[in-house]
Structure formats: C-alpha cells, structure tokens
Amino acid sequence: MNKTSVDAAAVRLFHSLADPARLEIVRLLGHGERRVVDLTAELGLAQSTVSGHLASLRTAGLVEPHPHGRSTFYALVRPELWAMLAAAEDVLAAAGSPSRLRPDGVAGGTGHGPHADGHRARPDADAPATRPGQVH
Structure with missing residues (x-):
C-alpha cells in the first residue's frame, strides 16, 4: 500500500467522523444495531440524509449493513x-x-479484535452483542 492510498484511507476515516450527525449515529450504533428508519426518528433527520451519513461511515469501513427479513440493519464493525x-x-x-x-x-x-461470536452491533467487547432489531 503506497502513501497516497494510506492518506486517502485516513482522510475517509476522519471525514466520516467530521459531522455531528455522523458522530451521533456512531453513538447510537454503539448501543445496538439500527435501521435507517430508527436513526431517522432518533435524529430527526430526513431518510436521505441519514442514508448519506451511513454511506460515509460505510465507505470508511466503520459500519456494515445486513439484511434481516425485509429490513436492513446497520452495525458498527470496528x-x-x-x-x-x-x-x-x-x-x-x-x-x-x-x-x-x-x-x-x-x-x-x-x-479484543473483531467479535469472536460474529455479532457486529457493539464494538466494545465487554458489552453484550445484539441481534437484529434488539437495542440495548
């Protein structure tokens, strides 16, 4: 990996955290997985705005979506x-x-590294993992 790609990855990471709404999304996801509709209601933002913020966090490698039935839940992965x-x-x-x-x-x-049990909702290893739709 060359310096330019390392710098670009760092810029993506810090950019993803450089917005108050994205920081709040990180805090909320720290308590468990959420759907876009959940985040929209909790943040009081438009669905398109929340989706854009999640895309930024996803590009930085901080969140991943995963389907559960007809819903998609987002979870922190780092x-x-x-x-x-x-x-x-x-x-x-x-x-x-x-x-x-x-x-x-x-x-x-x-x-602690990635969760040994495969759950991605809470990056802090001491907290209980969540299942789709479960919020702590």
Missing part, C-alpha cells in the same frame, strides 16, 4: 473506534475543550 474516540477525548480535554465522543458505558480500550 472495535478500535472506541480507543480512537477515547484518545480524541483526551486530546480535546488537554486542549481545553472536553467532549464526550463515545456512548455512555463504552470503554476506550482495544485488544
């Missing part, structure tokens, strides 16, 4: 995201702008 957001919280606090980027109850540690 447990490393919590450690990155915890580090960003530390940087913001040190700069005098404390901010909470992770959902309540989500620790920032990594070292």
